[in-house]
Amino acid sequence: MTTPSALDIPVGVPFARKLAARLVLVPAAALSLLPPHRIRAVLEVVRRGARPATAARAQAARDALCAVSLRCAGPRGCLPRSLGAALLCRLTGTWPTWCTGVSVVPPFNAHAWIEADGRPVGEPMPDGYFATLLAVGPAEPRPATSGPTT
Template identity: 80%
Template sequence: MTTPSALDRPAGVPLARRLAARLVLGPALALSFLPPRHLRGVLERVRRGARPASPAEAAAAREALCAVSLRCAGPRGCLPRSLGAALLCRLHGAWPTWCTGVRKVPPFSAHAWIEAEGRPVGEGVPDDYFARLMTVPPVTRAGRATRAAT
């Protein structure tokens, strides 16, 4: 898994996207303190009416969060980074699959990330590197959650 750092924060993120990322950063940090079942409930309500995010949309959102926040760009910022990226996608009418889980290979490590089209976004790892423990995928028009590729 790649761990962004303050030294390699993305440059060239447009001003409008940086401002939007700052807008969702506060709520993302607040959400990161919720217990898992409450967090899932909030995200399930927020995702309503959104179309699935494309890999490019999800990557741009993740990049914007890393550009505006040292915490999100750091190695321990995966939860607020993933929440902020999902909320930023939602501002633009899309929703990625938000995931939490663990690495399948030692050493044990919990992680939170976003996926688009069943693939982790910006993680630099194989698709099956993480075991998903909780996901909040986009909802189809029929009202069913899309299934992430497992």
């Protein structure tokens, strides 16, 4: 017998954002099938040129993914949800910190999430509940280089 659980499906997500979320859902699902080192390599390329996402923008992206996908809204949809939210933020020129890790207290539990402003976005667990094993944050801006001197 399974325990019934209520999904927290966001309401009031604008149509354009839902459409964009549907657009990134397929690449996010495909990425979620890759091994971790490949996911990191792809995300490090995708994040280039993006500025750090605010907590509000990251939450809006997460809400949009949960509004269009029951899998992403469910308890086992953390990987495609976090990947999709990061990709959706990237469409707007921003990038949250994408993280994956494990719970620090028993029982063992793997999880993937996004962070903005140094805090998990939309997660019901308290800060520090998960130990980060892999993170892909916004790229550091390259220092300006001067041209050749004559």
